[in-house]
Amino acid sequence: MKRILLIVGGGIAAYKACELIRLARKAGIAVRCVLTQSGAHFVTPMTLAALSENQVFTSLWDLKDEAEMGHIQLSREADLVVVAPATADLMAKMAAGIADDLATTLLLATDTPVLAAPAMNVRMWQHAATQRNVARLRADGVTVLDPDEGPMACGEYGPGRLPEPEAILAAIEQHLAGTPPAPGRLAGRHVLVTAGPTHEPIDPVRYIANRSSGRQGFAIAGALAAEGAAVTLIAGPVTLDTPAGVERVDVETAQEMANAVAKTLPADAAVLVAAVADWRTDAAPQKIKKGTGTPTLRLTENPDILTMLATSPHRPRLLIGFAAETDHVIEHATAKRAKKGADWIVANDVSGDVMGGDANTVHIIRAQDVESWEKLPKSQVATRLATRIADTLQETA
Numbered sequence: 001m002k003r004i005l006l007i008v009g010g011g012i013a014a015y016k017a018c019e020l021i022r023l024a025r026k027a028g029i030a031v032r033c034v035l036t037q038s039g040a041h042f043v044t045p046m047t048l049a050a051l052s053e054n055q056v057f058t059s060l061w062d063l064k065d066e067a068e069m070g071h072i073q074l075s076r077e078a079d080l081v082v083v084a085p086a087t088a089d090l091m092a093k094m095a096a097g098i099a100d101d102l103a104t105t106l107l108l109a110t111d112t113p114v115l116a117a118p119a120m121n122v123r124m125w126q127h128a129a130t131q132r133n134v135a136r137l138r139a140d141g142v143t144v145l146d147p148d149e150g151p152m153a154c155g156e157y158g159p160g161r162l163p164e165p166e167a168i169l170a171a172i173e174q175h176l177a178g179t180p181p182a183p184g185r186l187a188g189r190h191v192l193v194t195a196g197p198t199h200e201p202i203d204p205v206r207y208i209a210n211r212s213s214g215r216q217g218f219a220i221a222g223a224l225a226a227e228g229a230a231v232t233l234i235a236g237p238v239t240l241d242t243p244a245g246v247e248r249v250d251v252e253t254a255q256e257m258a259n260a261v262a263k264t265l266p267a268d269a270a271v272l273v274a275a276v277a278d279w280r281t282d283a284a285p286q287k288i289k290k291g292t293g294t295p296t297l298r299l300t301e302n303p304d305i306l307t308m309l310a311t312s313p314h315r316p317r318l319l320i321g322f323a324a325e326t327d328h329v330i331e332h333a334t335a336k337r338a339k340k341g342a343d344w345i346v347a348n349d350v351s352g353d354v355m356g357g358d359a360n361t362v363h364i365i366r367a368q369d370v371e372s373w374e375k376l377p378k379s380q381v382a383t384r385l386a387t388r389i390a391d392t393l394q395e396t397a
Helices: 012-026 045-052 063-068 071-076 088-096 102-109 122-126 128-139 165-176 215-226 254-264 305-310 329-340 378-395
Strands: 003-008 030-035 080-086 114-118 148-151 157-161 190-195 200-203 206-208 230-235 246-250 269-272 279-281 299-301 318-325 344-349 359-365 370-377
Touching (some): 012 080, 030 045, 080 102, 080 165, 088 102, 088 114, 088 128, 114 165, 122 128, 122 157, 128 215, 190 215, 190 254, 200 279, 206 279, 215 230, 215 269, 230 254, 254 305, 269 305, 269 378, 305 329, 318 378, 329 344, 329 359
Parallel strands (some): 003 080, 190 230, 190 269, 269 318, 318 344
Antiparallel strands (some): 359 370
């Protein structure tokens, strides 16, 4: 008989764990349960024990339990560890390797495959921190199911609902049958992403730059990696953590970014999110002092990386540029797509206090249509764009 260890996290969806136990038992799967302190606010140990017909474990500090079955043994005797519901807090601890209670300690100690079924508020699911944690867990080999979309107990609507017990059971049975989880749709694809600003030196202490934070590009790189792509992220000078599963190349100037892009080819797709400075100047060897007259800056145009890729013999099959516009957003972006030879232009409406903010309003300009997304968190823009890229590369395979 196959055995699972079910960790029940703290969320209103914990009640569905009871049905999951019932279905698993009916399918001939033995179930042991670990109930977190937060989970005990929603279901009781007695309920889980009655349904599983096994003792329920709740504390790392229970002398009797540790003497009879320590957390190390408990973490390894099952064929599969299932976390349902996997709350945002629990997944954050899993991703960071925190072990501060029985559930997180056995998750860190286990050498058994782990499957997590997320459940949380839609905004929590879409938050960049949660998406980073999901990407990290997947890169570490944890199977993280996608949450369902629909109305929630809090009254909001969107992705974040715990998958139905039947769907979780199907994923469990797939694991127990020895069938590896399906790879991401971009598995085997190489995708290039640029992100952040560039700094063009004027003298040893000053430079020409812009307000780009790099967060949108980093979020896109992480979302593409979560879809299974091999992602090369060429980043301007930003202080952001590298997304899980992403290869990062740091550069400073536009010319350095262009050189790094050329070395990265070939790629199946390129997403040029970086806000590359349009001009550079010959930097003075010493700091330019005030009071010596206004310096004359002879500006030279920087290489246009989008045009460079569009005309390259190694042109990516899908070439996507970004355009930050303050007015006539769709019109300017449409003209840029035609002029530069891109397949898509993602037009970012930066009118107002947007550059470096937490949300974007974007328009996807394609030859055949325009798709608009109003004021979405950068993480959600990234997830949607990764989905569109996967769809397109599969269609053109």
